Amino acid sequence: MKHYLTLLLFLISISVIAQDDLLDEIDTNDLGNNYATAAFKGLKVVNFESTKLVAKKELILIIAHRFGSIENGFDSFFGLDDAVTLINFVYGISDSFNVGVSRSSFQKIYEASAKYRLVRQKESGFPFTIVGYNSVMINSSLEEGNLPKLEFSDRLSYTFQLLISRKVNSNFSLEIAPTFFHDNFVFFDNQHNSQYAIGLGGRHKLSKRWSINVDYGWHLNRADNSPFKNPLSIGFDLETGGHVFQMHFTNAQAMNTNGFLGQATGDWGDGDIYFGFNLSRVF
Amino acid sequence: MRSKSLILILIIALFSGCSYNSEDDLTEQVIIDNFVTYETNIKPIIDNNCIVCHNNPPVNGAPMSLTTFSNVVEAVENRNLIGRISATDGSVMPAGGPRLPQSLIDLVIQWVEEGLMEN
Numbered sequence: 001m002k003h004y005l006t007l008l009l010f011l012i013s014i015s016v017i018a019q020d021d022l023l024d025e026i027d028t029n030d031l032g033n034n035y036a037t038a039a040f041k042g043l044k045v046v047n048f049e050s051t052k053l054v055a056k057k058e059l060i061l062i063i064a065h066r067f068g069s070i071e072n073g074f075d076s077f078f079g080l081d082d083a084v085t086l087i088n089f090v091y092g093i094s095d096s097f098n099v100g101v102s103r104s105s106f107q108k109i110y111e112a113s114a115k116y117r118l119v120r121q122k123e124s125g126f127p128f129t130i131v132g133y134n135s136v137m138i139n140s141s142l143e144e145g146n147l148p149k150l151e152f153s154d155r156l157s158y159t160f161q162l163l164i165s166r167k168v169n170s171n172f173s174l175e176i177a178p179t180f181f182h183d184n185f186v187f188f189d190n191q192h193n194s195q196y197a198i199g200l201g202g203r204h205k206l207s208k209r210w211s212i213n214v215d216y217g218w219h220l221n222r223a224d225n226s227p228f229k230n231p232l233s234i235g236f237d238l239e240t241g242g243h244v245f246q247m248h249f250t251n252a253q254a255m256n257t258n259g260f261l262g263q264a265t266g267d268w269g270d271g272d273i274y275f276g277f278n279l280s281r282v283f
Numbered sequence: 284m285r286s287k288s289l290i291l292i293l294i295i296a297l298f299s300g301c302s303y304n305s306e307d308d309l310t311e312q313v314i315i316d317n318f319v320t321y322e323t324n325i326k327p328i329i330d331n332n333c334i335v336c337h338n339n340p341p342v343n344g345a346p347m348s349l350t351t352f353s354n355v356v357e358a359v360e361n362r363n364l365i366g367r368i369s370a371t372d373g374s375v376m377p378a379g380g381p382r383l384p385q386s387l388i389d390l391v392i393q394w395v396e397e398g399l400m401e402n
Contacts, residue, residue, distance in 0.1 A: 082374050105379045145328075145331035147309040148309070149309040149310070154309065185309070186304075187305070189306055193301070193302075227371050
């Protein structure tokens with residue numbers, strides 16, 4: 001049963017790609033465009049991918065940090081000592097198709113990703129922007145010394161995600177992100193490897209340069225007694241020329257989709273949260 | 284172009300396939316004949332996981348070395364070694380995670396409870 005389900009999701013993502021080509025052909029002849037612009041200014045809402053893409057032939061470097069838990073106070077300088085880092089390059093093959101590679105020091109994860117726009121929101125037209133996001137992750141931190149039966153395939157994880165956003169008005173945007181993700185190896189024995197989640201995100205402009213962003217990941221099949229929690233993040237975006245600087249608090253330390261959805265350990269109720277920021281720079 | 288690279292990614296994904304493993308599936312039962320000792324049971328765990336940073340001299344900001352028996356005993360007694368490897372938040376050791384398999388953490392705890400025997 002579970003294999004069929006996975007296969008079905010593969011097929012869906014393949015058929016979605018086929019649609020992408022068709023829609024693109026239509027778009028090339030479209031002169032009068034009244035697309036809603038910039039529902040989100042950053043490539044991420046906070047943890048979740050946003051519906052923004054990198055422009056054609058542009059290369060963006062994103063450096064993201066998540067500190068350790070702030071609850072240990074000065075002992076770890078509010079998490080500075082336990083910080084993890086992500087370095088991510090995203091390149092725009094076209095305005096509607098991006099590829100990216102990243103490496104995170106959270107469990108030494110390498111990632112390759114593809115992000116592609118399927119439909120764009122238009123004034124007095126289609127009401128949503130829909131973007132697909134797929135990625136493959138390799139966890140290079142698993143040790144054969146600790147896990148004697150480890151094979152290469154156990155290091156792999158996959159994400160299949162649809163990002164659906166709507167710019168409600170010039171100040172306010174919303175996003176919903178149905179997500180399927182699969183970890184070939186899970187740390188918690190009772191957790192099923194194939195997991196489902198719905199991401200919810202929003203952005204509200206505060207001034208010309210500032211906005212407040214929130215996102216939440218609602219995990220739909222987390223195991224009972226799992227030590228992992230749903231990720232909630234609240235942050236501020238600051239736009240400065242070629243940079244977007246995102247500062248936030250979150251209860252997930254991992255920055256890859258499977259990480260923050262499947263392995264968030266912090267708890268807002270206990271003050272066990274992490275400070276983090278994403279910094280992106282266009283080349 | 285776009286479909287090619289996407290198809291490539293999907294091929295890689297399909298080729299590697301999905302598997303359904305968790306910690307239980309990849310670890311073996313640790314059989315202890317007598318008592319847990321540093322030389323037989325603990326040193327291999329430390330060497331596999333800690334020495335990368337807790338070397339002598341320590342690197343990557345690690346505050347102390349864990350290369351000898353007395354180093355490790357000192358860390359258990361004064362530096363909350365058990366607490367750090369059992370932590371479930373970002374302060375867990377090894378830094379950046381993942382946490383050690385529970386079977387190995389339990390082994391270290393057993394070693395401490397049995398009185399930190401060297402060999």
